[in-house]
């Protein structure tokens with residue numbers, strides 16, 4: 001079989017890159033080993049334009065958010081199923097200083113579209129310092145998206161379930177061969193497992209393990225996401241997800257008792273309830289973060305047949321659609337990558 005691009009990994013990165021390339025009429029084959037250690041399957045898929053203690057706009061949000069909405073809405077139309085759910089975030093302030101900071105930010109023109117009014121006096125959901133709603137937020141059902149893309153690829157014989165063996169990848173001067181598939185390019189979208197990749201493991205990855213609980217709750221939940229460090233996400237009238245922990249060592253993909261307790265305490269705090277809940281699921285994954293907090297995108301400086309599309313950290317649902325559009329344009333030769341995301345910034349590491 002001869003294709004334009006082989007993609008290794010069918011997480012959010014590989015799925016959305018494949019989608020964009022197919023939109024541009026390229027022939028693609030995606031290879032994945034049943035989502036072994038997948039971050040995308042665990043992710044809550046939150047998209048929150050305002051992040052961190054300093055209530056700053058997420059990096060590049062003004063470009064990434066429209067691209068994300070455009071992509072998810074067009075996939076929803078194609079797959080005929082809802083994928084992205086718009087839902088406000090109730091951001092609870094953790095100090096009077098943070099509330100003052102919000103007042104300041106709200107007055108800045110570039111922040112106005114993201115902040116709604118303060119909730120100074122809503123008794124049901126406030127902590128001591130109040131909070132505000134963040135607009136243009138929501139969550140992506142990552143499992144539905146991955147399942148939709150996989151079926152779509154399978155129907156056109158463009159999906160192969162396999163654990164890629166690096167020593168079987170053959171490089172020719174202007175082609176790459178894996179088993180019986182010939183391609184012009186092969187792009188690795190392996191998430192945190194890039195650390196084992198012989199061509200790209202030198203990139204400065206900073207993986208962060210995280211845990212999430214799915215809970216069945218007895219009290220009805222409000223229809224917004226609550227955020228104060230940790231977050232609470234209503235996914236059904238009697239179901240919430242609560243997350244997420246951050247752990248830098250060890251990176252072993254194993255859920256912990258400590259993580260579970262931390263998340264149950266967060267649930268009680270964020271839902272302001274002592275009512276009972278039942279743990280339905282406890283999952284753990286590894287975010288493919290990077291040391292300079294920017295994605296790893298581009299072609300290898302010495303092996304131009306090989307590329308990488310990775311490093312989306314905790315922001316995959318927001319960032320990947322925009323960069324998948326950009327990288328698809330690069331692979332069709334029509335543009336160059338934004339410098340800050342191009343792996344050429346780490347050429348000496350490769």
Ligand SMILES: Cc1cc2nc3c(=O)[nH]c(=O)nc-3n(C[C@H](O)[C@H](O)[C@H](O)COP(=O)(O)OP(=O)(O)OC[C@H]3O[C@@H](n4cnc5c(N)ncnc54)[C@H](O)[C@@H]3O)c2cc1C
Nearest residue numbers: 009011012013035036039040043046164191210285316317
């Ligand atoms: C607890 C937790 C909560 C999160 N919450 C959010 C959130 O709310 N919002 C958000 O935007 N992001 C969130 N994230 C981050 C999000 O999951 C990532 O940004 C994104 O999913 C990364 O996608 P990826 O495709 O790069 O990697 P992955 O999803 O890890 O996909 C990599 C794929 O490659 C396959 N693979 C790897 N190596 C090989 C090989 N050699 N051969 C074949 N297949 C291979 C794997 O099986 C896997 O399917 C969260 C992550 C965690 C862990």
